[in-house]
Amino acid sequence: MEISEHIEAVRREGALLADAAARTDLTAPVPTCPDWRLSDLLRHIGQVHRWAAAFPAKGLSAPPDDADRQAVVGPIPSDAALLDWYREGHAALLTVLSEAPADVECWTFLPAPSPLAFWARRQAHETAVHRFDADAAAGSPGPGVDGALALDGIDELLRGFLLRGRPTVHSEDLRTIRIRPTDGAGSWHLTLSPEPLAVTTEERPEPADLTVSGPAAELYPLLWNRLTVERAGRVELSGDQDLFDHWRTAAAI
Incomplete structure (x- = not known):
């Protein structure tokens, strides 16, 4: 897949995740992730999107330590603002992936044609897999993923x-x-x-x-x-x- 296709997958799957969360109580259990509630899922994916965006955005050559990671992710809001916070992080990730130069250099952890290709692909699947989790919490499957x-x-x-x-x-x-x-x-x-x-x-x-x-x-x-x-x-x-x-x-x- 091309980078642009992975970015479009981040967009689509992230929006579907938000839609599933919007129609579901945040206290609903996530059957595919035992011990998680929907609020835990939103906190996780919201943090991951912000963490991932930081690498191409800032050209980080190594993962931040715990203190720096907290600075990258920022404060996590109350449950009442959690869905909007997730949407903001998702939109910011899309902006970074869409606007980063093709030759950006930053840390990655799997083989890929380029760092940008890695982060676009990784976040496409991170988001899609957790969209399945949000659908499970909502109690109804969403659209199937593209083949x-x-x-x-x-x-x-x-x-x-x-x-x-x-x-x-x-x-x-x-x-x-x-x-x-x-x-x-x-x-x-x-x-x-x-x-x-x-x-x-x-x-x-x-x-x-x-x-x-x-x-x-x-x-x-x-x-x-x-x-x-x-x-x-x-x-x-x-x-x-x-x-x-x-x-x-x-x-x-």
Whole structure:
């Protein structure tokens, strides 16, 4: 996806998140994020948007420490003003991403063609995934995500998020999972072992222990643990279904 497409996704998904929050009591639980209320979700995403915007806006070369982070995020308002505060941070993030020079230099934490490309992509998926959470709190699903965004978000999760830092997705025995979108070219092949997770998009002739297939728009929230197999009506699991239960526990974000 192009940077402009990721920015448009931030715009759309952020507006849908606000719409879901506006029709829901802030004390409503967020089923997809146990122990959170909707107010906690708005505080989190509002802070993340302000934190993320600071990197391209200020050219930060490293994450701010706790004191500086608080200065970047600013004060968090009372619940009565929380939704407006979220909307302000969302709008400010869009302005920064839209107006930052293409060659801006700043800190990132996943591989990307450029820092601006990284932050636009990361915030597109941060916002989309938490929009699923807001919909869950509201008790009704919103519009499905665009197929291109869904494929991109699956890739960011599998070849980005889950490969950074301390590995959590592993298995005592060698196990393989194939993620196959039915509406997109290619697939992802995951190898779980005592070693860190290995992910490739190269085709493999041998069958995987588990194949997860379905439309990208359902695989995306499913793999980010925002949708259950039971509610993903067009997703099929072929092979060792216990392996998928292991995946959902190990890859929880």
